[in-house]
Amino acid sequence: MLKPQKSTVASRRQQAVCVRRAHKKYGPRNNPNIILDGLNMTVPKGAIYGLLGASGCGKTTLLSCIVGRRRLNSGEIWVLGGRPGGPGSGVPGPRIGYMPQEIALFGEFSIRETMIYFGWIAGMATKVVDVRIDFLVNLLQLPNPTRQVKNLSGGQQRRVSLAAALLHSPELLILDEPTVGVDPVLRQGIWDHLVEITKGGRTTVIITTHYIDETKQANIIGLMRGGRFLAEEPPADLIQRYAADSLEDVFLKLSVLQNLGKRRRSSILADVVERVEIPALPDPSADIEEAEIGEISGEFGDNVSMSSKGRTIVTETHATIEALPPEEKQNRAFIERIKPMKLHHMEALIWKNFWSLFRNYGLLTFIIGLPLSQMILFCLAIGHYPLELPIGVVNYEVGPNNTNVLCHYNKNTCPQDPETWEWNLTRFSCTYLDYLSKRQHNLIPFPSKAVALAEAARGKARVVLVFPANFSSSLQDRVRDARHADNYTLASSEIEVHLDDTDKQMEWMLNRDIQLSLMDATEHLTDICNLPRRMLSVPVHFNKPIFGLEVPNFTDFAGPGVILTIIFFLAVALTSGAMLQERNEGILERSLVSGITGTEILFSHVIVQMLVMGVQTVTVLLIGFLVFKLTLEGSLVWVVILTLMNGLCGMTFGFVVSCICDTERTATYLALGSFLPMMLLCGIIWPVEGMHRVLQWISYVLPLTKSTESLRSMLQRGWSIEVPTVYSGFISTVVWIVVYLTVSILLIKFKKG
Numbered sequence: 001m002l003k004p005q006k007s008t009v010a011s012r013r014q015q016a017v018c019v020r021r022a023h024k025k026y027g028p029r030n031n032p033n034i035i036l037d038g039l040n041m042t043v044p045k046g047a048i049y050g051l052l053g054a055s056g057c058g059k060t061t062l063l064s065c066i067v068g069r070r071r072l073n074s075g076e077i078w079v080l081g082g083r084p085g086g087p088g089s090g091v092p093g094p095r096i097g098y099m100p101q102e103i104a105l106f107g108e109f110s111i112r113e114t115m116i117y118f119g120w121i122a123g124m125a126t127k128v129v130d131v132r133i134d135f136l137v138n139l140l141q142l143p144n145p146t147r148q149v150k151n152l153s154g155g156q157q158r159r160v161s162l163a164a165a166l167l168h169s170p171e172l173l174i175l176d177e178p179t180v181g182v183d184p185v186l187r188q189g190i191w192d193h194l195v196e197i198t199k200g201g202r203t204t205v206i207i208t209t210h211y212i213d214e215t216k217q218a219n220i221i222g223l224m225r226g227g228r229f230l231a232e233e234p235p236a237d238l239i240q241r242y243a244a245d246s247l248e249d250v251f252l253k254l255s256v257l258q259n260l261g262k263r264r265r266s267s268i269l270a271d272v273v274e275r276v277e278i279p280a281l282p283d284p285s286a287d288i289e290e291a292e293i294g295e296i297s298g299e300f301g302d303n304v305s306m307s308s309k310g311r312t313i314v315t316e317t318h319a320t321i322e323a324l325p326p327e328e329k330q331n332r333a334f335i336e337r338i339k340p341m342k343l344h345h346m347e348a349l350i351w352k353n354f355w356s357l358f359r360n361y362g363l364l365t366f367i368i369g370l371p372l373s374q375m376i377l378f379c380l381a382i383g384h385y386p387l388e389l390p391i392g393v394v395n396y397e398v399g400p401n402n403t404n405v406l407c408h409y410n411k412n413t414c415p416q417d418p419e420t421w422e423w424n425l426t427r428f429s430c431t432y433l434d435y436l437s438k439r440q441h442n443l444i445p446f447p448s449k450a451v452a453l454a455e456a457a458r459g460k461a462r463v464v465l466v467f468p469a470n471f472s473s474s475l476q477d478r479v480r481d482a483r484h485a486d487n488y489t490l491a492s493s494e495i496e497v498h499l500d501d502t503d504k505q506m507e508w509m510l511n512r513d514i515q516l517s518l519m520d521a522t523e524h525l526t527d528i529c530n531l532p533r534r535m536l537s538v539p540v541h542f543n544k545p546i547f548g549l550e551v552p553n554f555t556d557f558a559g560p561g562v563i564l565t566i567i568f569f570l571a572v573a574l575t576s577g578a579m580l581q582e583r584n585e586g587i588l589e590r591s592l593v594s595g596i597t598g599t600e601i602l603f604s605h606v607i608v609q610m611l612v613m614g615v616q617t618v619t620v621l622l623i624g625f626l627v628f629k630l631t632l633e634g635s636l637v638w639v640v641i642l643t644l645m646n647g648l649c650g651m652t653f654g655f656v657v658s659c660i661c662d663t664e665r666t667a668t669y670l671a672l673g674s675f676l677p678m679m680l681l682c683g684i685i686w687p688v689e690g691m692h693r694v695l696q697w698i699s700y701v702l703p704l705t706k707s708t709e710s711l712r713s714m715l716q717r718g719w720s721i722e723v724p725t726v727y728s729g730f731i732s733t734v735v736w737i738v739v740y741l742t743v744s745i746l747l748i749k750f751k752k753g
């Protein structure tokens with residue numbers, strides 16, 4: 001049965017796994033951490049292959065390259081006859097069962113639900129899964145399948161993880177330390193099962209473990225050190241050849257031999273070498289043979305390792321070459337790389353996403369509570385007119401001893417002589433202050449201008465109004481004969497205003513109230529004198545606004561932007577959080593190895609998050625329009641659609657964030673880093689037209705700018721979808737969704753270790 005075999009592509013594809021001249025390094029070019037250094041590995045079909053090596057030697061890295069989750073820097077990998085990720089290899093896909101080193105399970109799920117998820121991905125029917133669960137519970141002594149994974153012990157969780165890999169009886173099982181934390185009897189049981197399933201030759205197992213001696217039951221073991229294999233042979237052969245008591249002993253001797261091949265770099269190494277008894281090499285010539293000899297010495301000989309170099313150790317080969325999957329075309333079309341979605345994958349993913357969200361009550365409260373509270377806070381806190389601003393009043397017209405701001409004046413008698421039409425205006429400051437007090441309620445009297453200004457300087461008043469002693473008579477003189485009014489008359493007919501201008505909004509509001517109160521007072525005069533109302537007013541008349549309210553409302557202005565920002569950034573946070581959690585717990589990796597594609601993951605999240613966003617949108621809009629009566633002039637349907645589309649846009653941005661960032665912390669920084677500029681630039685708090693020209697251009701291409709303007713136009717102007725301002729918001733959102741989705745699909749597809 002054992003005979004040399006020339007190493008050809010066909011013979012490599014015949015193996016379950018075949019790795020040739022694998023080089024893999026991490027870190028920067030100038031200081032690389034070399035993990036695989038020209039490693040060769042051959043795993044024949046139907047074998048149990050024990051992958052051994054010290055912690056950190058690169059076992060997990062090698063396995064993740066085999067399952068297609070990392071890429072080699074150079075070298076070749078063949079898995080089940082094809083390249084990982086290529087047609088025919090079955091990797092990723094259900095032909096492989098992968099148990100990663102991390103637990104990689106959903107804590108919120110029960111054991112049964114976990115199995116159903118992985119079973120559905122593998123295309124199994126629920127009934128078949130249930131039968132397998134019974135078997136695996138027995139084999140691995142699992143607790144009741146209804147128990148939640150998060151409530152299991154670490155060892156039990158590992159066994160559930162192993163069960164998930166064994167569930168669909170794959171052709172190739174890759175198990176990264178499955179027996180950690182498992183008691184010896186159960187460990188033996190697991191090994192017996194592995195021996196059993198590999199008997200027929202259909203199943204191949206690659207297993208890493210720290211318990212070297214348990215790999216005695218393996219058909220072949222690969223001893224990994226320094227980025228290569230020291231040996232790749234049946235364990236019994238190794239023990240016999242090296243006259244060792246155990247595999248650990250063999251490993252130690254081979255390590256020393258490997259060190260001998262290098263320069264003695266330290267006295268410590270020298271000491272080790274001297275103390276260990278080194279066996280005579282089986283074939284001294286092996287030491288001087290070139291590494292390339294392996295290429296012609298058979299599949300096993302491909303492995304230029306300490307023990308196999310130069311010897312014709314071959315694996316059992318099949319007499320006839322099995323029908324092989326088609327050769328991989330090197331330049332597959334781009335569209336072929338982005339595989340279409342499979343129904344059973346989508347079913348499993350949507351089911352999983354739905355339950356992992358709705359089982360987490362804390363998260364659920366956050367999802368609903370946050371938009372609700374944000375909208376309530378916004379509507380209560382932002383945009384309301386302050387009515388209690390402290391206004392200092394110095395009224396010399398009524399005398400310095402008058403402590404009452406609202407002084408007496410004749411409210412009902414016209415101060416105009418009906419015969420001569422001469423005005424006899426008195427205490428007009430009191431009329432004015434009466435009307436001002438209707439707009440601003442906190443008028444504070446001060447005895448003198450100096451005192452008032454000093455108090456305002458200490459923050460006691462936002463504005464100081466000073467009325468000269470003969471204010472009314474001077475005003476009357478000015479109006480009657482403006483042409484002959486001297487400077488003194490002009491000065492004493494004016495209300496002196498000293499504003500605290502630190503707050504733009506306040507300044508604008510006080511300015512407005514001060515001006516409008518004068519209009520109110522003059523209109524009062526015309527009313528009691530039966531004159532046309534606007535006769536004494538400034539000759540500018542503001543008619544009913546074309547759009548919006550008579551008293552502009554900042555809540556209405558900022559509302560559309562705030563609604564979209566809440567929905568957009570909640571979607572960013574939820575999506576990136578969910579994706580990163582999935583990735584960092586290893587679940588994403590496991591799902592991808594099972595054959596799930598990045599596109600399927602994205603779209604399954606889109607579907608479940610759309611449901612969440614629907615609830616959030618309804619909540620926010622109900623609070624805004626029904627409770628706080630925000631203006632709604634346009635079509636509610638289009639308003640809802642635009643809001644949902646923005647949520648979708650936020651979700652796709654969340655995908656990009658989770659693809660770029662490796663940890664939740666960096667994702668938070670990126671999300672925050674984008675939130676603040678978007679808030680500032682998308683016209684929520686200040687009109688885009690008032691920005692620097694360069695910023696205006698930046699602002700127009702941001703995802704929230706056009707949509708905010710579009711929503712504002714629908715809500716306040718009542719514009720319909722045909723108006724360019726409105727539909728450009730929809731177009732901009734769609735374009736951003738496409739951009740973000742494309743970027744995230746490409747990142748998922750091409751960003752591998």
Ligand SMILES: Nc1ncnc2c1ncn2[C@@H]1O[C@H](COP(=O)(O)OP(=O)(O)OP(=O)(O)O)[C@@H](O)[C@H]1O
Pocket residue numbers: 026027033035053054055056057058059060061062101753
């Ligand atoms: N993504 C990464 N970036 C940089 N270095 C990494 C990365 N992943 C692993 N390494 C490094 O590569 C080396 C090999 O790691 P790997 O996890 O493959 O070892 P291992 O043999 O599986 O270890 P263990 O038995 O402890 O699980 C380690 O030094 C590790 O620090």
